[in-house]
Amino acid sequence: MLAGRRVVLAVSGGVAAFKAAFLARRIIEAGADVRTVMTDSACRFLGPQTMAALTGTPPVLDLFDQEDVSPHTSLARWADAIVVAPATAATISRLANGLSDGALAATVLAAKCPVVVAPAMHTEMWEHPATTRNMATLRSDGCVIAGPVSGALAGGDEGPGRMLEPEQILEILAGVFTPGPMEGWRVVVSAGGTREAIDPVRYVGNRSSGKMGNAVAVAAADAGAAVTLVTTVAAPSHSRIDVVPVESAQEMAEAVWAAATGSDVAVLAAAVADFRPADPVTGKLRRAQGPPEINLEPTPDILAGVAAMENRPYLVGFAAEVGSLEGAIDKAQRKGVDLLVANDIAKPGSGFGTETNEVTLITPDGATLPWEMLSKPAVAEKLVAEIVRRRGAAGSS
Ligand code: CTP
Numbered sequence: 001m002l003a004g005r006r007v008v009l010a011v012s013g014g015v016a017a018f019k020a021a022f023l024a025r026r027i028i029e030a031g032a033d034v035r036t037v038m039t040d041s042a043c044r045f046l047g048p049q050t051m052a053a054l055t056g057t058p059p060v061l062d063l064f065d066q067e068d069v070s071p072h073t074s075l076a077r078w079a080d081a082i083v084v085a086p087a088t089a090a091t092i093s094r095l096a097n098g099l100s101d102g103a104l105a106a107t108v109l110a111a112k113c114p115v116v117v118a119p120a121m122h123t124e125m126w127e128h129p130a131t132t133r134n135m136a137t138l139r140s141d142g143c144v145i146a147g148p149v150s151g152a153l154a155g156g157d158e159g160p161g162r163m164l165e166p167e168q169i170l171e172i173l174a175g176v177f178t179p180g181p182m183e184g185w186r187v188v189v190s191a192g193g194t195r196e197a198i199d200p201v202r203y204v205g206n207r208s209s210g211k212m213g214n215a216v217a218v219a220a221a222d223a224g225a226a227v228t229l230v231t232t233v234a235a236p237s238h239s240r241i242d243v244v245p246v247e248s249a250q251e252m253a254e255a256v257w258a259a260a261t262g263s264d265v266a267v268l269a270a271a272v273a274d275f276r277p278a279d280p281v282t283g284k285l286r287r288a289q290g291p292p293e294i295n296l297e298p299t300p301d302i303l304a305g306v307a308a309m310e311n312r313p314y315l316v317g318f319a320a321e322v323g324s325l326e327g328a329i330d331k332a333q334r335k336g337v338d339l340l341v342a343n344d345i346a347k348p349g350s351g352f353g354t355e356t357n358e359v360t361l362i363t364p365d366g367a368t369l370p371w372e373m374l375s376k377p378a379v380a381e382k383l384v385a386e387i388v389r390r391r392g393a394a395g396s397s
Contacts (some may be wrong), residue, residue, distance in 0.1 A: 001174040001175075001177050001179060001183070002027060002030035002031055002032040002170075002173070002174050002177070003030065003031030003032070003226065003240070004031060004032070004033075004221070004224075004226060004239045004240030005031075005032040005033070005080045005081065005177060005239070006032065006033045006035070006078055006079055006080045006081075006239055007027050007032045007033070007034050007035075007079065007080065007081050007082070007083060007173065008034075008035050008036070008037060008075055008076075008078070008079040008081070008082045008083070008107065008111075009023060009024050009027065009034055009035070009036045009037075009051075009055075009082075009083055009085065010036070010037045010038075010082055010083065010084040010085070010104045010107065010108065011036060011037070011038045011039070011042040011046060011051070011059075011084075011085065011086070011104075012038075012039045012041065012042050012084065012086060012087055012088045012090070012091035012104060013039050013040070013041020013042040013043075013044055013045055013088055014041075014045065014086045014088045014120045014121060014154075014163075015045060015120075015154040016085075016086035016120035016162075016163040017042050017045035017046040017086055018045060018046055019085070019086070019163060019165070019166055020036075020042075020046060020051070020085055020086065021046060021050055021051065021054060022166040023083070023085055023166040023169055023170065024036065024051060024054045024055055025054055025166075026166050026167065026170045027083075027170060027173070028054070028055065030170060030174070032239075033239050034054075034055045034057075035055060035057050035059075035060070035075060035078065035079075036051045036055055036057070036059040036060070037059060037060040037061075037072075037075060037103050037104045037107050038051065038059045038060075038061055038103075038104070039091065039102055039103075039104050040061075040102075041088070043061065048061060060072070060075055060103050060107070061103060062102070062103050063102070063103050063106060071103060071107075072100070072103055072106035072107040072109075072110050073110045075107045075110075076107050076108075076110035076111040076112070076113075077110075079107075079111055079113050080113055080177070081113050081114045081115070081116065081173060081176055081177065082107065082108055082111055082113060082114075082115045082116070083115075083116040083117075083118065083146075083169065083173050084104070084108065084115065084116065084117045084118065085116075085118035085120075085146075085163065085169055086118060086119070086120035086163045087117045087118055087119045087120065088119075088120065088121055089119075089121045089125045089126075089128075089130075089131050089134075091104065091105065092117065092119060092131065092134045092135065092138065093130070093131075093134050095108055095109075095115075095117070095134075095138060095143070096133075096134035096135075096137040096138050096141075097134075097137075114142075114144060114176040114177075115142075115143045115144070116143070116144045116145075116146050116169070116172055116173050116176060117138055117143045117144070117145055117146065118146040118147050118148070118163050118164055118169050119135070119145070119147060119148045119161070119163070120147075120148060120161065120162065120163035121148075121161045122153055122154070122155075122157055122159075122161055123153065123157065123159030123160050123161045125161070126148065126160055126161040127160070144172060144175075144176055146164050146168070146169050146172040146173075147162075147163055147164035147168070147169075148160060148161050148162050148163055148164065149162050149163075149164060150162065179224060180222065180223040180224025180225075181223050181224065181384075181385070181388040182220055182223035182224045182225035182264075182265075182384065182388060183223075183224035183225075184224070185220075185224070185225040185226070185264040185265060186225065186226050186227075186228070186259075186262065186263040186264050186265075187217075187220045187225040187226070187227045187228070187263060187264060187265045187266070187267065187313075188227070188228045188229075188230065188256060188259040188260050188263045188265070188266045188267070188313070189213055189216050189217040189220065189227060189228070189229050189230070189231075189266075189267045189268075189269060190213060190229075190230045190231070190252060190256050190267075190268045190269060190270035190272075190302065191210040191212070191213020191214050191216075191217065191229060191230070191231040191232070191233065191235075191269050191270050192208055192209075192210035192213060192231045192232030192233035192270055192271070193205055193206040193207065193208030193210070193232060193233075193270065193271040193272075193273075194206075194232055194246075194247065194248055194249045194252055194270065194271070194272050194273045194299070195232060195247050195248060195273075196248055196249065196273045196275075196276035196277060196280075196299070197248070197276075197277065197280040198277050198280060198281070198285070198292075198294060199280060199281040199282075199283070199284055199285045200282070200283075200284060201284055201285075202285070204273055204275070204276065204277065204296075205273070206271045206273065206352075207271075207351075207352035207353065208270065208271035208320075208352055209233065209352055209353040210231055210232065210233035210234075210270075211353070211354075211355070211376050212269050212318070212357060212376050212379070212380070213229070213231065213267075213269035213270060214229070214231070214233070214235060214236050215376040215377045215379070215380035216267050216269055216380045216383060216384070217229040217235070217236065217238070217241050218236050218238055218241070218377070218380065219377065219380035219381045219383070219384040220265070220267070220384050221238045221239075221240035221241050222238075222381075223384050223388070224240075225240065225264075225265075226240055226242070227240055227241045227242065228241075228242050228244060228255075228259040228263075229241050229242070229243050229244065230244045230246055230252055230255040230256050230259065230270070231243065231244070231245060231246070231270070232245070232246060232247055232252070232270070244259070248273075248276065248299075249272045249273050249276060249299035249300060249302070250276075250299065250300065252270060252272060252302060253299075253300040253302045253305060256268070256302050256305075256306065257302070257305050257306065257309075260306045260309060260312070260313055261309065263313040264313055264314065264391070265313050265314045265315075265316070265387055265391065266306050266312075266313040266314070266315050266316065267316040267318075267383075267387075268302060268303050268306070268315075268316065268317050268318060269318045269341075270302075270318075271320065271352075272299065272302055273299055274298065274299060275296035275297065275298055275299065276296065276297060276299050277294050277295070277296060277297075278295040278296060278297040279295065303315070303317050303335055303336075303337065304335070304336065307335065307336030307337065308336070314338050314339075314387060314390070314391045315336065315337045315338050315339075316337060316338065316339045316340070316341060316383070316387065317331070317332075317335055317337040317339075317340045317341070318340070318341045318342075318343075319331050319332075319340055319341070319342040319343075319362075320342075320343060320345045320352070321342055321343070321344055321345070322344065322345055322346045323344065323346055324344075325342050325344060325360055325362070325368070328340060328342035328360070328362055329362055329366050329368065331362075332362035332363060332364055332366065333364055333365075333366055337364065338363075338364070338390065338391075339361060339362070339363060339386070339387070339390065340361070340362040340363075341359050341360075341361060341362075341383065342359060342360050342361075342362055343357055343358060343359045343360070344358075349373050350373065354376075355375060355376060356373050356374060356375055356376065357373070357374065357375075357376050357379045358370075358371065358372065358373040358374075359371050359379055361386065
């Protein structure tokens with residue numbers, strides 16, 4: 001449930017802060033990205049360098065003297081969840097009262113995501129009516145409370161106030177995420193137009209912008225899938241998208257076939273060259289040599305390769321047609337896809353590089369389902385929902 005999630009670990013200053021280092025490691029092992037924010041007192045118990053080394057990112061320590069002009073809102077927007085561990089009595093009081101006088105409390109106040117609070121303090125402080133009041137406020141604000149438990153405390157004390165162990169906090173943290181409809185699925189997406197070398201400078205290419213494929217990758221990742229995006233263009237940054245940059249049809253074929261093995265879904269949105277120069281020249285072609293004669297040879301059919309796989313993924317192809325969609329209906333019937341997404345690039349708002357798309361879904365039996373013109377991200381979201389429904393209905397999920 002934590003794979004690909006972004007978790008902010010907020011550490012305040014108690015002796016249990018050392019356990020935050022273990023917690024950071026456990027959350028990372030569960031597949032999440034972790035960033036940290038630490039109070040001044042937390043830094044007395046646990047070195048910020050330790051957290052930087054464990055998570056790969058230096059902790060946010062204060063609201064000022066940072067490159068980012070608004071570190072708390074940046075961190076809060078980045079987070080899928082925040083876990084405050086340990087949460088001292090002072091930090092709990094700040095959070096309960098919205099007192100955003102430091103980076104930690106300001107980050108929590110700016111966050112819209114779930115917040116898990118793991119209190120740790122001496123029994124007297126935990127049992128004080130002020131703390132009881134503050135905890136009631138946090139509960140009614142929607143925070144998920146993790147612990148504390150009874151046990152050995154700092155200074156030889158014993159009683160309620162001991163922070164939960166990292167494994168227990170991890171379990172509670174995992175529970176705050178509602179699984180997306182593609183949670184646990186592996187999805188491969190191809191995007192962009194391939195470039196087939198003529199010489200080191202020139203290539204045979206096409207007008208694909210990669211926007212539709214990128215949008216599908218993001219929509220699938222947002223739905224919980226672990227996505228491999230094989231692309232010839234700049235890719236979106238997303239914690240659940242693994243980008244494989246390629247250029248030619250050959251490179252794309254190798255990357256897609258490798259990723260498709262064991263995947264649940266393949267969405268091949270790339271515009272792949274059908275032919276490539278048979279003998280690309282190693283040196284630059286010179287004008288003085290006159291017009292070159294370029295012999296072409298077929299490229300691998302990536303889609304056909306996936307369609308022929310044993311236990312192949314649910315396969316979605318794209319077809320950019322000009323004028324009528326008759327050719328796309330024929331493709332849906334003969335290419336071995338489960339679903340074909342066709343569009344008429346001659347229609348305004350539906351071509352290469354546009355922000356919108358007007359697509360028609362075609363199934364192998366030739367049935368067509370036209371959709372209204374939508375933004376490419378909206379088409380992608382609808383397509384992901386459609387894939388979930390159809391793949392589920394086919395009994396393969
Ligand atoms: N495709 C592929 N490998 C190729 C060519 C195309 O995987 N070498 C995929 C595309 O990513 C797309 C689908 O096949 O999902 C349909 O692409 P398209 O170019 O429309 O198919 P073609 O059979 O090449 O059709 P046409 O006769 O129109 O060229």
